[in-house]
Amino acid sequence: MADLPFPLEPPLAARLAAHLDREAKIPRVLDDLGPLTGRDVALVEGGPLRASQLEERGATVTVVPSAAATGLGGAAVDAVVALWDGFRGPNRSEIEEASRVLRPGGRLLVVHDYGRDDVSRLRPPDLPEYGPWSRRDGPFLSSGWKIRVVHAWWTFETLEEAATFLGEAFGAVGTELAATLRRPRLSYNVAVYHRTVGAAS
Numbered sequence: 001m002a003d004l005p006f007p008l009e010p011p012l013a014a015r016l017a018a019h020l021d022r023e024a025k026i027p028r029v030l031d032d033l034g035p036l037t038g039r040d041v042a043l044v045e046g047g048p049l050r051a052s053q054l055e056e057r058g059a060t061v062t063v064v065p066s067a068a069a070t071g072l073g074g075a076a077v078d079a080v081v082a083l084w085d086g087f088r089g090p091n092r093s094e095i096e097e098a099s100r101v102l103r104p105g106g107r108l109l110v111v112h113d114y115g116r117d118d119v120s121r122l123r124p125p126d127l128p129e130y131g132p133w134s135r136r137d138g139p140f141l142s143s144g145w146k147i148r149v150v151h152a153w154w155t156f157e158t159l160e161e162a163a164t165f166l167g168e169a170f171g172a173v174g175t176e177l178a179a180t181l182r183r184p185r186l187s188y189n190v191a192v193y194h195r196t197v198g199a200a201s
Contacts (some may be wrong), residue, residue: 002083003047005113005190006122012169017049019165021152026111026190027053029150030081033194034059034107039078042070042101044086054081067094072101083111087193089139102197110140110193114149118186121177122170133191140193148192156184 004013004020027050031037037058043051046063054061062077064070067086080098087094087110098108113120115130132138134147141147156162162184166174177186 002043002045002085003049005084005119006169008169012165015165016154016169019154019156020188022155023152024053025150025152026083026192027057029148029192030054030109030111031057031059033109033148033192034079036079036081040076042072042077042080044070044080044082046081046083050083068097070097070101074100075103076101077106078103079107079109081109081111084113086110088112099197104198106197108195108197110145112191112193114189114191117189118177118181119154119188122166122173129191145193145195148194150190150192152188152190154186154188159184162186 004016006016008016031054034041036054039059041054041059041061042064043054043061044064044067046061051061051063059079062072064072067080067082068091070080080102090110098106102108112133113123113127113129114134115127120130133140136142154162156165159178159181162181163175163178166178168174170177
């Protein structure tokens, strides 16, 4: 599910969605890099939260089942947006499918965790998102992609609310992280990898 970076049970997922990126920095940067306003957009494995955020910015959104098999016709959209689930590498079949469904000059926008933040302490430190993917010799930057880092937040009303959520959602590691907080929010950095596919006529 592309609405959230973590797989959580529905009640916990709904609570995280209410706290993650309240400032809507992620959709704002996606629109800036697209742009997406007034454009046809394919959202890979998207949920209602991210689809509505893009629609609020003026995009016409079609949710597609996967990056490698969108189900769309050729030259159907102006942008393909994948958040967390797609383009994990990326691989050739996903690039080929994006090239097929994008109109000339179409934009490919991929969001992954960047690390170097509070949220990364909830996950294993050796994830490729936190190192190889963002390096100049990594699979994105070495093959023509550019990167924009978004400095977002998980924002809670109180430290107690943050501690309760982190403990229920992430167990001991969440409780340990909560004990180190001095304000009711967690820094959360995401990388938006972006590139143009094909040439505009």
